[in-house]
Amino acid sequence: MSEMQQPAAEKKQVIFSGIQPSGTLTLGNYIGALRNFVKLQNDYDCIYCIVDEHAITVRQNPADLRRRCLELAAIYIASGLDPQKNLIYCQSHVSAHAELAWILNCFTYMGELNRMTQFKAKSAAHADNINAGLFTYPVLMAADILLYQTNLVPVGVDQKQHLELCRDIAQRFNGVYGNVFTIPEGYIPKVGAKIMSLQEPEKKMSKSDPEETYIALLDDPDTIRRKIKRAVTDSDGEIRYDPENKPGVSNLLSIMSALGAGDIETIVADMQGKGYGELKNRTTECVINALTPLQSEFKRLIADKGYLQSVIDENAQKAAYLANKTLRKVQKKIGYAPRG
Numbered sequence: 001m002s003e004m005q006q007p008a009a010e011k012k013q014v015i016f017s018g019i020q021p022s023g024t025l026t027l028g029n030y031i032g033a034l035r036n037f038v039k040l041q042n043d044y045d046c047i048y049c050i051v052d053e054h055a056i057t058v059r060q061n062p063a064d065l066r067r068r069c070l071e072l073a074a075i076y077i078a079s080g081l082d083p084q085k086n087l088i089y090c091q092s093h094v095s096a097h098a099e100l101a102w103i104l105n106c107f108t109y110m111g112e113l114n115r116m117t118q119f120k121a122k123s124a125a126h127a128d129n130i131n132a133g134l135f136t137y138p139v140l141m142a143a144d145i146l147l148y149q150t151n152l153v154p155v156g157v158d159q160k161q162h163l164e165l166c167r168d169i170a171q172r173f174n175g176v177y178g179n180v181f182t183i184p185e186g187y188i189p190k191v192g193a194k195i196m197s198l199q200e201p202e203k204k205m206s207k208s209d210p211e212e213t214y215i216a217l218l219d220d221p222d223t224i225r226r227k228i229k230r231a232v233t234d235s236d237g238e239i240r241y242d243p244e245n246k247p248g249v250s251n252l253l254s255i256m257s258a259l260g261a262g263d264i265e266t267i268v269a270d271m272q273g274k275g276y277g278e279l280k281n282r283t284t285e286c287v288i289n290a291l292t293p294l295q296s297e298f299k300r301l302i303a304d305k306g307y308l309q310s311v312i313d314e315n316a317q318k319a320a321y322l323a324n325k326t327l328r329k330v331q332k333k334i335g336y337a338p339r340g
């Protein structure tokens with residue numbers, strides 16, 4: 001995994017992505033992010049972070065946050081990520097993230113941050129706590145990515161705007177100090193880049209929304225069946241992919257396709273003459289088949305807290321080594337006094 005173990009000629013490209021331990025992970029996180037992490041692990045040097053520093057931009061219960069960090073490590077591994085090949089660790093355990101974020105704050109304009117749609121949505125949802133961290137969240141995300149000289153960032157489409165800002169910040173910094181940062185590209189899935197809420201299919205499925213709006217990765221089959229049965233569709237009865245006019249039906253088709261039921265056109269052709277009840281049954285089957293193996297592996301892993309702790313401890317050390325190399329270079333470039 002580490003560049004120390006590989007001859008320069010074989011060095012793979014670097015992937016960085018993270019998920020917040022801010023709630024129960026949803027099918028949206030799985031399809032938009034996790035599932036792609038697993039596909040990429042053999043071809044890239046992958047760093048998958050548990051972004052607890054991002055999570056505290058919204059008020060968290062400390063005991064829940066602590067528990068969810070280890071749960072997220074278990075979910076990463078249960079979904080097929082090999083902790084020997086991928087760096088799985090907590091963001092707060094590598095202080096370089098916060099240190100670089102501060103420096104990059106000084107290379108980011110208020111006007112840029114003001115345009116971020118996630119800030120607008122989250123400040124509307126948490127009107128009692130519009131803190132500066134919520135506003136500068138994309139700068140911390142840029143630091144996360146740039147610390148590792150990342151080439152590719154697998155994310156859902158909701159993160160595209162943040163990624164573009166990260167590229168702008170990196171280019172601005174490089175423009176002043178030379179080629180310090182690799183400019184990252186997004187890796188956004190063609191199908192399933194934005195899984196929508198089951199109850200308001202015009203909105204993204206989100207783990208901090210009410211329970212009935214999302215499928216949690218750890219929902220049991222009966223709960224999955226019930227939630228999909230109650231998913232909002234429409235009244236024209238036709239199975240067709242048309243996200244603008246038929247967001248609910250299109251969302252179910254996207255979910256099926258992303259989970260391996262074939263491309264959307266084939267599913268639509270197969271479903272001709274069938275009703276929404278059958279569409280929901282087929283979607284339910286796909287979701288249960290995808291999540292069952294992950295859930296049983298999760299149960300096994302979460303029972304072994306010692307193992308999970310050792311994974312995040314060891315991987316944080318490896319991540320810190322890589323991150324500090326970039327941080328030291330940045331500090332030198334901007335003129336911090338050398339360390340004795």
Ligand code: AQP
Nearest residue numbers: 020022028029032033155156193194195205206207208
């Ligand atoms: N609905 C979605 N469809 C596709 N991809 C999604 N992602 C999130 N929701 C969807 C992707 O999951 C990764 C991790 O997201 P995150 O935990 O960092 O935060 P988020 O994007 O803010 O996700 P949530 O579920 O909406 O969390 P809360 O409610 O805490 O804000 C990212 O790659 C994201 O694109």
